[in-house]
Amino acid sequence: MADGAVFMSSPDERGHFGSFGGRFVPEALIAACLEVEFAFRDAWSDAEFVEEYQRVLHQFAGRPTPVTPLDRLSSHLGLRVYAKREDLAHTGSHKINNVIGQTLLAKRMGKSRVIAETGAGQHGVATATAAARLGLECTVFMGELDTVRQELNVFRMQLLGATVVPVLSGSRTLKDAVNEAMREWVTCVENTHYCLGSVMGPHPFPWMVRELQSIIGHEAARQLDELGVGTPDLVVACVGGGSNAAGVFAGFANTPARLVGIEAAGGSAVGKGSPGVLHGMRSLLMQDEFGQIEEAFSISAGLDYPGIGPEHAYLAESGRAEYYAIGDEDVIGALQLLSELEGIIPALETAHAVAWIAQEAGKSIGAGSTVLLNLSGRGDKDVAQVRAILDDKS
Amino acid sequence: MADGAVFMSSPDERGHFGSFGGRFVPEALIAACLEVEFAFRDAWSDAEFVEEYQRVLHQFAGRPTPVTPLDRLSSHLGLRVYAKREDLAHTGSHKINNVIGQTLLAKRMGKSRVIAETGAGQHGVATATAAARLGLECTVFMGELDTVRQELNVFRMQLLGATVVPVLSGSRTLKDAVNEAMREWVTCVENTHYCLGSVMGPHPFPWMVRELQSIIGHEAARQLDELGVGTPDLVVACVGGGSNAAGVFAGFANTPARLVGIEAAGGSAVGKGSPGVLHGMRSLLMQDEFGQIEEAFSISAGLDYPGIGPEHAYLAESGRAEYYAIGDEDVIGALQLLSELEGIIPALETAHAVAWIAQEAGKSIGAGSTVLLNLSGRGDKDVAQVRAILDDKS
Amino acid sequence: MKSLEAELRQLRESGRKALVPYFVAGLTPDWVRHVEAAVHGGADAVEIGIPFSDPMIDGVVIQEAALRSLRLGTTIDSLCADLASLSASVPLVAMTYFNIFHHYGLERSAGKLHASGIGGAIVPDLSLEEAEEWKRVCDQSDVATIFLVAPSTSSERVAKVAAASEGFVYASARMAVTGQAADIGDAERVVGSVRAVCDTPTYVGIGISTPQLAEEAGEISDGVIVGSALVRLILDGADASQVETFVASFRHALD
Amino acid sequence: MKSLEAELRQLRESGRKALVPYFVAGLTPDWVRHVEAAVHGGADAVEIGIPFSDPMIDGVVIQEAALRSLRLGTTIDSLCADLASLSASVPLVAMTYFNIFHHYGLERSAGKLHASGIGGAIVPDLSLEEAEEWKRVCDQSDVATIFLVAPSTSSERVAKVAAASEGFVYASARMAVTGQAADIGDAERVVGSVRAVCDTPTYVGIGISTPQLAEEAGEISDGVIVGSALVRLILDGADASQVETFVASFRHALD
Numbered sequence A, B: 001m002a003d004g005a006v007f008m009s010s011p012d013e014r015g016h017f018g019s020f021g022g023r024f025v026p027e028a029l030i031a032a033c034l035e036v037e038f039a040f041r042d043a044w045s046d047a048e049f050v051e052e053y054q055r056v057l058h059q060f061a062g063r064p065t066p067v068t069p070l071d072r073l074s075s076h077l078g079l080r081v082y083a084k085r086e087d088l089a090h091t092g093s094h095k096i097n098n099v100i101g102q103t104l105l106a107k108r109m110g111k112s113r114v115i116a117e118t119g120a121g122q123h124g125v126a127t128a129t130a131a132a133r134l135g136l137e138c139t140v141f142m143g144e145l146d147t148v149r150q151e152l153n154v155f156r157m158q159l160l161g162a163t164v165v166p167v168l169s170g171s172r173t174l175k176d177a178v179n180e181a182m183r184e185w186v187t188c189v190e191n192t193h194y195c196l197g198s199v200m201g202p203h204p205f206p207w208m209v210r211e212l213q214s215i216i217g218h219e220a221a222r223q224l225d226e227l228g229v230g231t232p233d234l235v236v237a238c239v240g241g242g243s244n245a246a247g248v249f250a251g252f253a254n255t256p257a258r259l260v261g262i263e264a265a266g267g268s269a270v271g272k273g274s275p276g277v278l279h280g281m282r283s284l285l286m287q288d289e290f291g292q293i294e295e296a297f298s299i300s301a302g303l304d305y306p307g308i309g310p311e312h313a314y315l316a317e318s319g320r321a322e323y324y325a326i327g328d329e330d331v332i333g334a335l336q337l338l339s340e341l342e343g344i345i346p347a348l349e350t351a352h353a354v355a356w357i358a359q360e361a362g363k364s365i366g367a368g369s370t371v372l373l374n375l376s377g378r379g380d381k382d383v384a385q386v387r388a389i390l391d392d393k394s
Numbered sequence C, D: 001m002k003s004l005e006a007e008l009r010q011l012r013e014s015g016r017k018a019l020v021p022y023f024v025a026g027l028t029p030d031w032v033r034h035v036e037a038a039v040h041g042g043a044d045a046v047e048i049g050i051p052f053s054d055p056m057i058d059g060v061v062i063q064e065a066a067l068r069s070l071r072l073g074t075t076i077d078s079l080c081a082d083l084a085s086l087s088a089s090v091p092l093v094a095m096t097y098f099n100i101f102h103h104y105g106l107e108r109s110a111g112k113l114h115a116s117g118i119g120g121a122i123v124p125d126l127s128l129e130e131a132e133e134w135k136r137v138c139d140q141s142d143v144a145t146i147f148l149v150a151p152s153t154s155s156e157r158v159a160k161v162a163a164a165s166e167g168f169v170y171a172s173a174r175m176a177v178t179g180q181a182a183d184i185g186d187a188e189r190v191v192g193s194v195r196a197v198c199d200t201p202t203y204v205g206i207g208i209s210t211p212q213l214a215e216e217a218g219e220i221s222d223g224v225i226v227g228s229a230l231v232r233l234i235l236d237g238a239d240a241s242q243v244e245t246f247v248a249s250f251r252h253a254l255d
């Protein structure tokens, strides 16, 4: 880690974080990306816009979400664990922070419609929600396999007035939904904003989404101060594309806190990936020996992504953040642990981070350390799946 | 309405609100009720306890929940509608406010275990949650029919470490679960607190639960002031047992605001009931010509209760609050309306209140009126049911 | 002193332990014959349960019986009409939940009980604090208001409750709903606490399901109430002679 | 000037509109025969699609073809080996997504293309801003870097993109992914914007799926690229002679 380096500031003018990031999109989308970039730069430096974004997050989405001292888990692990409660944000995860920002931006750009990709449906539901609030038309692309696995989320989006398009191409999962959303965007950039769901895609998305999620980290830093905890020894978050992790890391990037991102073993772009270009960005990707993208497989749909946001690739390369993987087999136990000890059923995604903390307590996490867990979402969406898994086991 | 009367202060020393309320329980439970009453009086006047209760609601349950201006619904209806967002509280409804208070009280009383009744499972999940947090044992009684209809909520409670007991007696629904919890309580008052889920039951429960829920109304009054709205013209809430309504009414009982409670047509204790005694209280009940209690039938499990809290019976009798009923047929449309216009999928219970506002806008609610809707819970628990109903229709 | 209490005091003075079986009115078409059989078997008084949809303090057996009786259409009026055919002359005590009387009308209820030969009423969910009006109307109709004392009742409170109880004091043997049990639980302590404050006859109930337990309870009290065990028998199809045999076995144990 | 551009400029000077059919390499075992048939049918150059798992700018037809080819095991190496048997001598242009070259190694990729007789490369997701290194290695191997200009490309930007494009400029007829269409969309405007800033041959692609559209596009440009319509034919089982007939129909329309 370079001494005196400043982390998580802006990428370079072409959207690079070190050698990662950039804008690898068809020429047809360049203008749209530039439009988003300029609009966001303009909006983000406009106090009125920022105020409106914060006001909506406050009045509509329930921010600030609290930081909860996890007393019983802490005793159990011999640590001092605090949870940043994104599960309490409207629609049940941090995804709302991003979509509130992007839909407000879409409106500011004069767009009448947003499109989005979704895997399990969390980002889709969040986008449909934020679009409904503003009266924007909304179309969500979702791999056909996922529409079947997550049919209730499909219905939720429809209730919110969105159109859900099952994606029949490729592996019919999240990465194909991104492709399809890009394809759609080409045809309708005039009136449509592509509301990308994580810190991925072409510049300015990785940066913009991180900025819109950084409210997590800034709030948490202030709240830990208020609790008298100060800077925690570790900040731990699960990583799919990496938006909740980026959001919470942003509050601690330039403190001594260890930043730890936890991927699913079956979607471990840092652990098993190599540099590559996909979905508009250069980053770490899971790919075969010929550069064909591999499908990710994880118990948690939200981590089922073969890539990772480019800034994370950079944070990994630079050593500022560490990334580890947790296998499916450890996730259910972690979900049960948090549920039973703290009365919080976390999302399966979040349970990866819990599992890692439990595994490393007293090992790479020294006894008595203060740990901030980003509790990215609630597990309600997952309970049917968890039950099926536990039923199978017994 | 008596001039100068003060509403929603304490009941008389025997727990009466006018001719309603009281303590109609087996002698075996009198001591336990007295213990709860004394413990609550003591705790509620102990600044430390109140602070702890407020701290947990803040740090764990996400209070204060916001007041959201519903701009698009307002334009649609020609009103100014604001929503108090109990759907954003941990576990997805106002139920958590009550159980946080009662579990803290249980601990203060030296109890190691709580029991609860539940219908759809919301109060059960909330109780299991609050119990897990404190390491209290938890048993939830749930009508056998409801355990089948709401199997995921059964699993949720189990994940939270609670034992769910299917109740085989009577109609095997909520009212029987209350009976069964009372029966259980008789056998274990020594170490067990009965965490009743609404403003019902024997004194001190209707009063205590109202007090624990009154944070809704007090917060909302302050938030409406901050928004420059001041006292709204109407405060509208759905009513099952009546806890969310009591909670929000408490902030406005002594203002000029019209207080309106909306029951399910199939569980309309005010509209179709008559005075009677059940579950430890004298109140309004749906009963047949012989005084046998009738089963309630509603699309929303949380309103499926043949009675109403005694204070509501009193508020109805005194004219301070008005109660109306909404039939199943209007509920789904109201749920869709709020979802599409505001990006908030409400619980079916809450949708009753929405339906009434929509129905009365421009009629008994004058154009331009300010309306505070208590958005008691989120609809995630209901989407499968709503889908089935819409599928059936089409 | 109301008639019921006078009779029961007299019974006690005769040196006989009171045996009070409990019936769910209307459980079978010939339920009144069961009552008569019980009297032949040695019952000193009979408790007539008026079924209620939500029997909060009853266990599964009486719940099931109440539900079955309700399905057969039992009401206050129907059961009182049935009682007109009762040939045995024995003190009768009604037992039901307060809503039944509340809905029927308190005065009308008390009058109806009296007119049907029922001299007392146990209303388990009517706490002493809420009983004022009920007591008043019962006074007008010579219906004794019988209260329960539970193991959890504080001694200060026992004084008040026992004093208010007429006919007899119902000493609850345990912290439990009606049902079968293996011992007489806290009966001795509860009866003792009642005796310390009044001399009203004191009967033990809740879980007295065998002659053996009845004998034990009888030794420390003035009588016993036998509910679930008998109701179970009837639910299982017992006829009048089986009821008589059953009651006789308790009689035998008590004497 | 790289060889490809020299050849294509010469073609234009000959007064002939360029016909550039697109093939997905490895789509059938005899795909190279299809290429030859196209040349017999009148193709002036051939676009060789290297299949990628995530063809972001391709429509359903080419997606399906790419997936099928990948399942058959197509790789850069395999398709270059296949090309060794190509008997026709015609300019070849590779088309693929950047990750394929990025992963194979940029220098190695360019060298491989050159060694296999491929004189240019279209990498639709490699924006001008990210193309610096790729251009550098292509310069070393005489591989022309072909860029697209889209209807959405601003005029300032057209100047830069067109200037960077070697061999030809790919004028996208519409804001759409590859596929079939009913008109030539914005082709005239796009071609005009390119012509205003450079004289590199400019070919129209995206949606040129009938001879009629090819004719229209040819009138306002230097040539056409025919992709999805041809790939559809091959997916549906066309043999070499059908491919030849298909291409000939376009040739006929253009001449």
Ligand SMILES: Cc1ncc(COP(=O)(O)O)c(C=O)c1O
Pocket: A093, A094, A120, A122, A123, A197, A198, A199, A238, A239, A240, A241, A242, A243, A244, A245, A301, A302, A303, A347, A349, A350, A376, A377, A378
């Ligand atoms: C609860 C939750 N956590 C984490 C993620 C992963 O996304 P990201 O890595 O962008 O935070 C998701 C995605 O759906 C999610 O729903």
Ligand SMILES: Cc1ncc(COP(=O)(O)O)c(C=O)c1O
Pocket: B093, B094, B120, B122, B123, B197, B198, B199, B238, B239, B240, B241, B242, B243, B244, B245, B301, B302, B303, B347, B349, B350, B376, B377, B378
């Ligand atoms: C969301 C919601 N609203 C309302 C109710 C009705 O309860 P109460 O009338 O006590 O607020 C319930 C009960 O489960 C509920 O879940």
